[in-house]
Amino acid sequence: MAVWLIPGIIAFVIAAGVYRKVNIYDTLTDGAKEGLHTWIAIVPQLVIMMAAVAVFRASGAAAWLASLFAPITSLFGIPPEVVPLAIIRPISGSATLAMLDQIMREFGADSYIAKLAAVMQGSTDTTLYVLAIYFGAAGIKKTGDALKIGLLADAAAFISAVFAVTWLL
Amino acid sequence: MDEIEGGDPLMVSAAFAFLLLSGFVFAAVNGTMADVNTALFQSMEQSIQLALSLAGVILFWTGVMKTAEAAGLVRSLATIVQPILRRLFPDIPNSHPVFGLIASNMAANFFGLGNAATPIGLRAMRELRQLNGDKDSASRSMITFLALNTAGVTLIPTTVIAIGLKHGATNPADIILPAFLATFISACFAIVIDRHYARKRSG
Numbered sequence: 001m002a003v004w005l006i007p008g009i010i011a012f013v014i015a016a017g018v019y020r021k022v023n024i025y026d027t028l029t030d031g032a033k034e035g036l037h038t039w040i041a042i043v044p045q046l047v048i049m050m051a052a053v054a055v056f057r058a059s060g061a062a063a064w065l066a067s068l069f070a071p072i073t074s075l076f077g078i079p080p081e082v083v084p085l086a087i088i089r090p091i092s093g094s095a096t097l098a099m100l101d102q103i104m105r106e107f108g109a110d111s112y113i114a115k116l117a118a119v120m121q122g123s124t125d126t127t128l129y130v131l132a133i134y135f136g137a138a139g140i141k142k143t144g145d146a147l148k149i150g151l152l153a154d155a156a157a158f159i160s161a162v163f164a165v166t167w168l169l
Numbered sequence: 170m171d172e173i174e175g176g177d178p179l180m181v182s183a184a185f186a187f188l189l190l191s192g193f194v195f196a197a198v199n200g201t202m203a204d205v206n207t208a209l210f211q212s213m214e215q216s217i218q219l220a221l222s223l224a225g226v227i228l229f230w231t232g233v234m235k236t237a238e239a240a241g242l243v244r245s246l247a248t249i250v251q252p253i254l255r256r257l258f259p260d261i262p263n264s265h266p267v268f269g270l271i272a273s274n275m276a277a278n279f280f281g282l283g284n285a286a287t288p289i290g291l292r293a294m295r296e297l298r299q300l301n302g303d304k305d306s307a308s309r310s311m312i313t314f315l316a317l318n319t320a321g322v323t324l325i326p327t328t329v330i331a332i333g334l335k336h337g338a339t340n341p342a343d344i345i346l347p348a349f350l351a352t353f354i355s356a357c358f359a360i361v362i363d364r365h366y367a368r369k370r371s372g
Contacts, residue, residue, distance in 0.1 A: 031235025035228040050216035055192035058208030109338035122326030122348035138294035142306035150319035157355035164347035
């Protein structure tokens with residue numbers, strides 16, 4: 001069923017564009033140009049963060065950190081290998097993208113750990129970044145329970161990811 | 170929000186320093202410095218490969234989603250979610266224009282239009298501040314709005330699919346449904362705990 005989703009969405013968007021008499025070729029290429037700016041902005045982040053993630057993993061520090069958390073995460077059925085990703089996810093999207101890349105390289109893209117890491121990455125956002133720019137722009141200094149709620153929601157997403165991957169894949 | 174971005178500057182710097190320095194210290198103690206050297210230089214090539222494998226999908230998908238916006242689909246979705254928002258934000262007067270901004274922000278995020286969602290979200294935030302008597306503390310509505318935003322409900326996590334494809338996943342798109350389910354549960358959970366904390370604050 002999942003294979004129908006992306007073609008279906010693209011077909012729906014293009015059909016809606018044609019129906020509403022949108023110059024779709026222009027909006028597609030203009031959007032792609034905007035995407036190019038996004039991409040250029042993330043390349044330096046990926047290069048820099050990938051280096052730190054690579055050192056962290058190759059040194060064995062990642063595995064050690066994972067083993068520290070293993071007694072807690074095993075209660076929720078979370079494999080310890082994805083613990084560093086879960087910890088860094090609210091802080092930096094590029095760092096976890098780099099981690100996801102390395103997890104897939106090490107365990108294989110079809111492994112349970114890789115699928116789980118992918119779902120964890122895809123179902124959450126960079127919570128601290130969102131808080132920083134939204135509250136920063138509005139000049140809010142006392143942020144109340146926002147951080148706590150955001151991080152608890154991330155934790156909920158990670159635990160749900162375990163069940164979702166187990167049941168749906 | 171976008172799936173990929175920098176982050177809170179101080180926290181990102183701290184995360185970077187932690188990953189790198191703890192890695193070096195660990196390598197020194199455990200005798201894995203040779204592996205670290207190799208991995209460090211490999212990473213520089215791998216990061217460019219990763220960036221290249223993401224370029225096409227980011228460009229193409231932004232194009233498709235810009236078309237969805239031009240065809241009025243983001244607006245349609247915003248209209249659909251508005252009535253639900255009234256229940257989530259009981260403190261905002263019923264016909265206040267900020268509902269439109271919040272709905273557009275959520276709709277743009279849903280379609281993965283991070284660049285479009287952020288400015289709308291910031292405008293919504295400033296409106297919410299005015300509604301809160303221009304105080305510099307977060308109101309209940311602001312916290313609810315951020316909880317919805319950080320839960321990050323996105324239709325298709327395209328970059329994640331692209332990474333799966335790069336590493337030879339048999340069906341890289343099969344993560345869409347589980348990711349959507351997990352993000353949906355986390356958004357619902359965010360709303361529930363937001364209510365809980367709001368009740369606790371008001372005593």
